[in-house]
Amino acid sequence: MAEKKVIAVIPALNEENTISEVIRGVKKYVNEIILVDDASTDKTSIIAQREGAVVISYKKNKGYDKSINDGFALAEKRGATTISTFDGDGQHNPEDIPKIIESILDGEADVVVGKRPHYTRIAEYLFALVAKIKLNIDDPLCGLKAYHINVYKDVGYFDRFSSIGTQLLFNAKRRGYRIVQRNITLNERKDTPRFGKRFKANWKILKAIIKILCWRGK
Ligand SMILES: Nc1nc2c(ncn2[C@@H]2O[C@H](COP(=O)(O)OP(=O)(O)OP(=O)(O)O)[C@@H](O)[C@H]2O)c(=O)[nH]1
Numbered sequence: 712m713a714e715k716k717v718i719a720v721i722p723a724l725n726e727e728n729t730i731s732e733v734i735r736g737v738k739k740y741v742n743e744i745i746l747v748d749d750a751s752t753d754k755t756s757i758i759a760q761r762e763g764a765v766v767i768s769y770k771k772n773k774g775y776d777k778s779i780n781d782g783f784a785l786a787e788k789r790g791a792t793t794i795s796t797f798d799g800d801g802q803h804n805p806e807d808i809p810k811i812i813e814s815i816l817d818g819e820a821d822v823v824v825g826k827r828p829h830y831t832r833i834a835e836y837l838f839a840l841v842a843k844i845k846l847n848i849d850d851p852l853c854g855l856k857a858y859h860i861n862v863y864k865d866v867g868y869f870d871r872f873s874s875i876g877t878q879l880l881f882n883a884k885r886r887g888y889r890i891v892q893r894n895i896t897l898n899e900r901k902d903t904p905r906f907g908k909r910f911k912a913n914w915k916i917l918k919a920i921i922k923i924l925c926w927r928g929k
């Protein structure tokens with residue numbers, strides 16, 4: 712059997728305060744880390760490189776999903792057999808990674824989604840309801856997920872319409888892949904969400920829900 716290689720993709724926007732500790736923690740549980748720095752104006756990129764991550768850096772902000780698209784494409788090129796996404800803001804705990812990748816490595820699941828103990832925004836509860844009905848999963852917006860490379864190769868992309876990291880998950884369901892959920896721990900964010908303040912964030916999530924529900928394409 713081919714060797715297994717786990718690559719973590721970390722999207723990051725101005726996370727210089729947390730990125731060093733995040734990379735040091737994640738490194739213990741994966742083979743490689745790809746950090747996608749979305750035109751941060753701080754030292755995120757430099758610190759990530761120093762900590763040994765493979766860094767993709769943009770001159771202009773491309774957004775969360777486009778960053779992960781590029782991260783996944785590079786992970787595939789670098790021979791990943793499992794790809795995990797992980798937030799760079801210190802809210803996830805690296806110790807949860809084994810729980811997230813285990814079922815994929817054992818061949819028991821194709822996609823694993825983390826379930827956070829609580830959500831911050833009203834629209835997250837709505838998306839959770841939609842995902843419960845469609846996928847039997849409670850937390851589609853959790854930034855800690857893992858995918859078998861075959862799911863990504865079969866679909867051919869991570870995101871095409873700013874789904875906030877959910878399109879590959881819904882696509883996997885459509886194609887009959889096995890999706891499971893695992894409880895994870897969550898730390899409080901120490902500064903402001905990069906995702907936008909309350910109204911903007913809720914609006915982005917609402918748009919993603921509508922797109923997922925209306926989406927009939929490939
Ligand atoms: N590449 C990229 N990363 C982003 C962007 N916006 C947010 N991120 C990163 O995505 C991860 C999650 O973003 P957060 O702002 O923490 O979003 P969140 O955890 O859903 O929001 P909170 O629960 O309020 O913290 C972090 O590592 C961010 O740095 C972006 O535009 N581009």
Ligand SMILES: [Mg+2]
Nearest residue numbers: 798800802900
């Ligand atoms: Mg966060």
